Amino acid sequence: MSSIRKVAVFGASGNFGAPITAALIQAGFEVTIVTRPAGGSSSSSPPKPTRSNFPAGAGSVVQADYGDVAKLTSALAGHDAAVSVLGPGAIAHEVSLVDAAEAAGVQRFVVNEFGWGGNPRSYPEMVEVGARRHVAWDHARAKAEANPAFTWTGVTIGNPIDWALRRFPRMGFNVAERTAVIYDSGTEHFTGTTLEGIGQAVVGVLRHPAETANRSVKARSIKTCQNELLEAFRSESTAEHHWTVTHEKVADLLEGGRQKHQAGTGGWILDLLIAQLYEEGLARCVVASNREDSDADLLGIREETAREVAAKALSLV
Ligand SMILES: NC(=O)c1ccc[n+]([C@@H]2O[C@H](COP(=O)([O-])OP(=O)(O)OC[C@H]3O[C@@H](n4cnc5c(N)ncnc54)[C@H](OP(=O)(O)O)[C@@H]3O)[C@@H](O)[C@H]2O)c1
Structure with a gap:
């Protein structure tokens, strides 16, 4: 070739x-x-x-x-x-x-x-x-x-993580308002x-x-979870910008999304994408559990930290 x-x-x-x-x-x-x-x-x-x-x-x-x-x-x-x-x-x-x-x-x-x-x-x-x-x-x-x-x-x-965090507050982080919604325990890992x-x-x-x-x-730049991202957003925010945190259940998000789907109303794809990201214990959104299982080294993609990703998401606000 x-x-x-x-x-x-x-x-x-x-x-x-x-x-x-x-x-x-x-x-x-x-x-x-x-x-x-x-x-x-x-x-x-x-x-x-x-x-x-x-x-x-x-x-x-x-x-x-x-x-x-x-x-x-x-x-x-x-x-x-x-x-x-x-x-x-x-x-x-x-x-x-x-x-x-x-x-x-x-x-x-x-x-x-x-x-x-x-x-x-x-x-x-x-x-x-x-x-x-x-x-x-x-x-x-x-x-x-x-x-x-x-x-x-x-x-x-x-997950196109820095872009998605900026674009979709429904993912749990409203970077403009500094508010976060943590789904379930916030510990489900996903790759982005x-x-x-x-x-x-x-x-x-x-x-x-x-x-x-x-x-x-x-491809992957990071494997992370909501709690780690929240910590990173807090670390990357200035002292006067406090994050307000509330909690929601993945099951409610999933049920709401499925109701919208059945009723033929919009918004259900995003609801299901986010439920899928955070539903606990199933690793539904892990492309490669370890970097070695991915093609990141072959492709030359560097591993990024949660703080780097948070800084990128905050940079356009
Ligand atoms: N993993 C994820 O969560 C995720 C998230 C977002 C996107 N994606 C995927 O990434 C890919 C690119 O998405 P994107 O968001 O970057 O695309 P986009 O910004 O919406 O559109 C990219 C380009 O496609 C052309 N285009 C858009 N709508 C069109 C239409 N109706 N008919 C013909 N051409 C049209 C336009 O190019 P011209 O004006 O030059 O013709 C536009 O600049 C897609 O496969 C998308 O599904 C994945």
């Missing part, structure tokens, strides 16, 4: 796409950003904002409708690898991206996983949600089986990958194409 130099990224302005693209550029890859046509001229993708904040330093920005395999194929010509980090709204297009990458002679396609992979300990409702995402992964796997020149990798990140770790994971995959071919790699 030859080395990878030229990389196309889909979703480069997104929550994870931006740090991944910046990390690839920083690592010395020649990066092309592929984006939807501006102004909603595409027939099969919804309108995109007229301005996108792409990381600086990409070699070029190319527009292509995500449903147009011929256009995508010409956009990907000459690239060694392609990475899909499109948002959940674009999930229906992932198969076209795989088809175009193979047709263009791309040797590695990083599928749009960036989640929990095929987590066998997920709640059944979450398995159902995940199944939609598996269609493109299975498609990439089938392509690779039929054509050895085409390979794929998925990146399992678990920071935005830095997510960017490094993709860099690591493309630097090690042979070791990462045709499988999902396990």
Whole structure:
């Protein structure tokens, strides 16, 4: 397998796409950003904002409708690898991206996983949600089986921890208000990958194409629990910013989420994701129990402390 130099990224302005693209550029890859046509001229993708904040330093920005395999194929010509980090709204297009990458002679396609992979300990409702995402992964796997020149990798990140702590106070930490909700005893451990770790994971995959071919790699920056994070938030906060702590039960969160699911109202996915994270004794959200069981060393992802993660979550407030 030859080395990878030229990389196309889909979703480069997104929550994870931006740090991944910046990390690839920083690592010395020649990066092309592929984006939807501006102004909603595409027939099969919804309108995109007229301005996108792409990381600086990409070699070029190319527009292509995500449903147009011929256009995508010409956009990907000459690239060694392609990475899909499109948002959940674009999930229906992932198969076209795989088809175009193979047709263009791309040797590695990083599928749009960036989640929990095929987590066998997920709640059944979450398995159902995940199944939609598996269609493109299975498609990439089938392509690779039929054509050895085409390979794929998925990146399992678990909880995107610094981003999620900032984005979802429901995870138990309202960093703007300095309030915390501790679920049950606060001792259930889970693994997470920071935005830095997510960017490094993709860099690591493309630097090690042979070791990462045709499988999902396990990323992690930290294994932690709510009590450790609360301690870290307290340590990283200034003296006048006291944290107010209340307690809730995972069982109530889970029941509420399932009621919303049955009633067809929104918000249940987040409720179940958080219940799954903190339900005690089942390690439902541990991607790799020990660092050695993960691919962190191969990929060059450093282990971060709870205080570092808390400082990152607080830094944007
Ligand atoms: N593990 C977790 O808990 C977790 C959390 C969040 C996300 N994720 C996963 O990470 C991946 C990336 O998510 P993200 O939050 O970074 O994505 P995002 O920021 O919502 O979107 C990324 C890019 O996708 C394109 N896009 C968005 N919506 C689209 C639509 N409806 N149609 C066509 N293109 C669209 C846009 O690119 P252009 O404007 O350039 O076309 C956008 O900048 C997804 O697989 C997501 O499920 C996992």
